[in-house]
Amino acid sequence: MRQGVRDACVTASAVGVGLLTLEGARQTYPDPARAHLIRDLLIGLVACLVLLLFRRRRPVRVALVLTATGLFASSSWGATAMAVFTVAVHCSWRATAAVTALNVSYIVLTFTQVDELTRRERLESVLVFLLGYAVLVIGGLLVRSRRQLIESLRERARQAEEEQRLRVEEARHLERERIAREMHDVLAHRISLLAVHAGALEFHADAPADQREAAGIIRRGAYEAMEDLREVIGMLRTDPGDGAPEPGARDAPVPDGEDERPQPALSDLPALIEESQRAGAHVTFDDRVPDPAGVPSRIGRHAYRIVQEALTNARKHAPGAHVSVTVESTGPGGTLAIEVANRLPPGPPPAPALPGAGAGLVGLRERVDMLGGALEHGHTQDGHFRLYAKLPWPS
CATH class of the missing domain: 3.30.565.10 (Histidine kinase-like ATPase, C-terminal domain)
Structure with a gap:
């Protein structure tokens, strides 16, 4: 929707400037042939269509082509001016300077060849066109700068959202690690109690043989569960590459109280x-x-x-x-x-x-x-x- 409105405004400006230029040419040459007037209007119409259809895809080429049409039709000068504005909006400052210099040179050369104008009228006409081009070029550069600023702000906002998402994911990961460590401490305490009671039952002199055997199985299973739990949670306690031993290294020392820290209630x-x-x-x-x-x-x-x-x-x-x-x-x-x-x-x-x-x-x-x-x-x-x-x- 916005793009269509912009195209309509640019095309309307091109038509308006072209008609004003044509009217100025008619005042300079009071009695132009009817065929010349119709040809001028047709070339101006084609120039406006070219501007409307191709100004975003090939701005520099469109500006060069429309500059050439100015040799044959005064009504196409409006389309040429808006093409220079489009170059200032979409292209680099070097391309804008080159296209603007070409058009300014063409305008100065054109008015120097008009014998019907006095020296004062030539100077005034050139100054008017130069001021108009200056306004168009400066306006195009401002529009281009504003678009670049908005795009950079959008990129920063996108990066900020991505960084926030990564921080949230990292926070979730760290909290899950913390919860896993707390669960390890609790489970380690409970399994160790289970192993102690099973060991006491296994070596109780008055316990039947089958109960002692079952208690021994429970004690060994609890011990193996403790070792497996220590091996798994060990990966959460150390970061890779920090010189820590491999998770499977069972002879790694464990700080006193590391697995039996009291948990809050x-x-x-x-x-x-x-x-x-x-x-x-x-x-x-x-x-x-x-x-x-x-x-x-x-x-x-x-x-x-x-x-x-x-x-x-x-x-x-x-x-x-x-x-x-x-x-x-x-x-x-x-x-x-x-x-x-x-x-x-x-x-x-x-x-x-x-x-x-x-x-x-x-x-x-x-x-x-x-x-x-x-x-x-x-x-x-x-x-x-x-x-x-x-x-x-x-x-």
Whole structure:
């Protein structure tokens, strides 16, 4: 649609300038033959059609051809001028300068050959045409610069969107690694307990032989499961090329406590809130869970991480704002709901004082989706930012 409007405007301008030029020629030569007038109009019409059809595909060639038609028809000068404008819009400054210089030279030469004009009239006519061409060329260059600027802004926006997409994908990948490591720590602890109890039963003197044999099978299976788990998760703990041993190298040393780090639970939330308060944050905690210790460790661990990330985001984007944390549950077979809300600071959002990738909510989404829950976040009508997560609590 826009292209059609532009073509119509350019063609109309070419027709208007051509008719004005033809009228000026008629005043210079008062009694032209009728056949000459008709020929002039036909050549001008053909020039306008050529301009309309081919000006974008071959702008320089069209301008050269239309410059030649000016030798035979005054009405084609309008099409020639608009062809120079098109060259300024679509071609380099060198091509624009060459085509403009050719047309200006032709105009000056043409008016110097008109004996019917006085010297003053020649000079005025040349100046008018030169000023007109200057306006056309400068306007075309401005249009070209504006288009290049818009294109560069679009390219920057596309690159920014692509970078944001990559950051989100990286955040998801890192959060999945983090969750896998947490699961490894939990599973390692539980499997090690299983192996210890199975070992105690295997070497119990009063246990029947068949029970000791079964306990030995369980102990060996637990040990092999621990080794397999260590081998798989080892690929997540080290990056390729950093000099780390291969995942299959079982003699690689493991730091003390690496596989048995205590994982947070829902009962650790008061300590997290107290830590934020000691750091200067204004946080209130409304605990509506009757028995936090009875919440499954898997659910409680992710609930703790959600609150932790929400408090971090509040410190970054709304420093000094009051934050309210509410946790409530409907018991086994129901849900565990977490709500964190803070008032938005007035005016434009401040630059975060803490560094970050801006993808913390993406990681929370990964956690909630893994549990089959729901996550909502955004601005409320009363000027708050609210994060609400609902996690299923298996019966």
